[in-house]
Amino acid sequence: MELNFGVGLITGVDPHVTEPPAMSRWWDGLLDVAVAAEGAGFDSIWASEHHQAAAQYWGSPLMGLAAIATRTSRIKLGTAVVLAPFHHPIRLAEDVAMLQAISKGRGILGLGLGYRSCEYEAFGIDRTSRSALLERHLRMLPVLLSGQVAPQGDGVGDAWISPSAIVRPPILVGGYAPAAIERAASMADGYIMGVGTSAAIESNISRLEQALGPERQSTYTVALGQSYVFTDSPVEHARMSEGYGFMQSLNRRWMEDEASTGSNKQVRLPVMSGLNVDGTTDEVLEHVRSNIERLKNFGTVHIYFRILFPGLESAELCMLIHHVGQRIIVPLREHFSGDIP
Numbered sequence: 001m002e003l004n005f006g007v008g009l010i011t012g013v014d015p016h017v018t019e020p021p022a023m024s025r026w027w028d029g030l031l032d033v034a035v036a037a038e039g040a041g042f043d044s045i046w047a048s049e050h051h052q053a054a055a056q057y058w059g060s061p062l063m064g065l066a067a068i069a070t071r072t073s074r075i076k077l078g079t080a081v082v083l084a085p086f087h088h089p090i091r092l093a094e095d096v097a098m099l100q101a102i103s104k105g106r107g108i109l110g111l112g113l114g115y116r117s118c119e120y121e122a123f124g125i126d127r128t129s130r131s132a133l134l135e136r137h138l139r140m141l142p143v144l145l146s147g148q149v150a151p152q153g154d155g156v157g158d159a160w161i162s163p164s165a166i167v168r169p170p171i172l173v174g175g176y177a178p179a180a181i182e183r184a185a186s187m188a189d190g191y192i193m194g195v196g197t198s199a200a201i202e203s204n205i206s207r208l209e210q211a212l213g214p215e216r217q218s219t220y221t222v223a224l225g226q227s228y229v230f231t232d233s234p235v236e237h238a239r240m241s242e243g244y245g246f247m248q249s250l251n252r253r254w255m256e257d258e259a260s261t262g263s264n265k266q267v268r269l270p271v272m273s274g275l276n277v278d279g280t281t282d283e284v285l286e287h288v289r290s291n292i293e294r295l296k297n298f299g300t301v302h303i304y305f306r307i308l309f310p311g312l313e314s315a316e317l318c319m320l321i322h323h324v325g326q327r328i329i330v331p332l333r334e335h336f337s338g339d340i341p
Contacts, residue, residue, distance in 0.1 A: 006304030008046030012058035029314025040325030069103035081112035105167030185211035190221025223302035243309025
């Protein structure tokens with residue numbers, strides 16, 4: 001097992017950042033956070049994408065990760081996730097190739113469908129076509145990013161990009177429905193689960209294992225994001241709880257809006273809600289350890305801590321990152337050293 005620890009999610013959401021000048025200062029602080037994460041021993045940093053969101057949610061994660069690439073040298077740069085239906089495969093491949101060039105091959109491309117009807121309406125895309133659009137990406141992107149010619153189908157000419165990626169990034173697929181897990185198993189290098197209760201993790205990973213079979217598990221990637229609020233970190237518990245609560249209320253409002261419109265009755269509120277741990281560092285460590293134990297039959301495992309909560313100052317986030325690095329990542333690397341080649 002190749003074990004990686006990451007931090008996220010970079011979203012741009014902050015209740016105190018509402019004007020462009022403040023956003024510029026926010027970005028300066030975020031770059032400092034990325035440098036701190038690399039120095040604290042994290043292996044990756046993860047960014048997300050949404051549109052039509054009044055809370056400053058950013059829509060260009062690859063551009064942000066490219067900026068982080070210029071301030072770092074080792075840390076991997078992951079998307080959790082790019083909403084594939086809103087991008088053309090050729091343009092997305094070109095942007096990913098640019099990120100790979102700037103970062104010297106550190107990208108991880110997580111793709112997903114998105115679920116908000118207002119985003120599909122804004123882009124003029126029929127929401128019922130979203131699975132087909134994602135699968136088109138999954139057929140074309142590995143070919144394009146490997147420097148080969150990709151057929152587009154539907155009577156459209158073949159596609160290629162120049163320059164191609166210096167290294168084809170691993171392509172992961174996110175989602176919670178059975179169809180998403182089966183798509184990840186059959187068409188991608190890995191599966192990404194951005195949030196989830198312990199029961200949901202067990203259900204989804206068991207389904208993934210069945211779809212892959214034992215032989216493919218040893219070469220397959222799983223990325224798991226988990227939300228933690230610490231009662232004993234250098235950052236005040238109340239500050240972390242407030243930031244987590246702000247983000248949670250935003251996500252819940254989006255999901256409830258979707259569920260109430262009738263356009264997306266399958267939104268899974270119980271699966272996608274709730275902190276994984278609100279407690280001590282030792283309690284968080286034990287929770288992370290148990291997740292790694294469950295995933296250690298996979299070839300590559302990414303555990304990313306969803307702790308970049310809105311409203312926290314960059315100095316607070318840097319302190320929190322160093323706390324997690326020393327108190328959680330270091331002992332877990334030692335614990336699992338026998339499972340890491």
